[in-house]
Amino acid sequence: MTWSLPEPMLTVAVNSPVLPTGHAAEPKWDGFRAQLAVHTGGRVVLRSRQGTDLLASFPEIGAAALAQLPPDTGLDGEVVIWKSDRLAFERLQQRIGRRGAAAAEGSRLWPAHYVAFDLVHAGADLTGWPYERRRSALEALFADHGLAAPLTLCPSTTDPAVADQWLGWTAAGLEGLCFKRLDEPYRPVRSWKKYKVRVTTEAIVGGVSGSLALPRTVLLGRYDAAGDFQYVGRSATLSQPAGRALAEHLTPASPAHPWKGWTFSAGWGTQRSLEAHLVQPDVVMEIAVDIARDAAGRWRHPVRTHRVRTDIEAPQVPLFAE
Structure with missing residues (x-):
């Protein structure tokens, strides 16, 4: 049978x-x-x-x-x-x-x-x-x-x-x-x-999707031990109030932004590139992440954003580790 x-x-x-x-x-x-x-x-x-x-x-x-x-x-x-x-x-x-x-x-x-x-x-x-x-x-x-x-x-x-x-x-x-x-x-x-299980930590805002006036998701980075600004993951979709609150802290990127010319995937299982707007990497966000990492050490799943940490500067954020 x-x-x-x-x-x-x-x-x-x-x-x-x-x-x-x-x-x-x-x-x-x-x-x-x-x-x-x-x-x-x-x-x-x-x-x-x-x-x-x-x-x-x-x-x-x-x-x-x-x-x-x-x-x-x-x-x-x-x-x-x-x-x-x-x-x-x-x-x-x-x-x-x-x-x-x-x-x-x-x-x-x-x-x-x-x-x-x-x-x-x-x-x-x-x-x-x-x-x-x-x-x-x-x-x-x-x-x-x-x-x-x-x-x-x-x-x-x-x-x-x-x-x-x-x-x-x-x-x-x-x-x-x-x-x-x-x-x-x-x-x-x-x-x-x-x-x-999620861990609360910090990362630096390196760019956003949507627009600078109303970010939809956040592209996050951390500096590595060599001083290079590495991409570590993207946030889940922000609510409109959270997007507007973040926008108040963002400054458009200078031509020397370390991610200039990079492309970012729109998501798992797609070949589409995300339309990203780079910003000066000086805004720190408190986030919650799970333990899943990809081969490069990036967060594999969307990150949950909590709030902008105006009391923490970028050099105080934990270093990127592969």
Whole structure:
């Protein structure tokens, strides 16, 4: 009998790290969300949240699934790569799109792991089961079949103290926590909750999108140890009051601006360039950032702006570190 993986269940952001009553907590991994299936006859599927085929890029995951999982098994989880005891998202990015010998070399240099956090098929469709029952079945799958690396069981807890301890794992590259209702079936809706750890810090305004009179987003920079002004990330969209308040502090850039002639991406997954207006890099903003970085050390996700810090000068902002 043929079957297909379900559409993935999605998350909605929350601002509180407290484990809600009636929920389980899991670590939020900095990797690629992926569903993994082994069908009768040996066909293996590894697909992204958007449905992209990932099997050719991560052949070691497919080989492990075929060798270790029983037929007619479907998992949901995350593909991750470890580098010196820290998750390395940039290594995942470098491996995407590799095929054949290049993919095999990538798996040798930067081996991937598959962290399973849900069981959606085990000889039958389990999506109607509540999370608590699916979790017990997932744990039994790992125990009964002796599943081992690169297949890994994601931790899960209903103990708030344990969940709170996991928030300290950000040094290893974990982004925060996911909260899942114990009695909820697996459905293609945004019902799981995600909390991302954010750190308050400062950066320097190097430019804006929109206009100088009404900035829409902020291009942020920091000086490195050599004294060069490096681009570190872009803010989320500003409210109109926040944009007007920032505009009062901005001065158009001089011809000697260090970013003169640079282009900035309009966003993840697009080749469009952002229409940017450079400003004198002397305005400091207090911001909140999560732990995700790209290969160059820039903030990978949009930064949340808090306020302009008129009490701090640009040389007092932390240095850029790759």
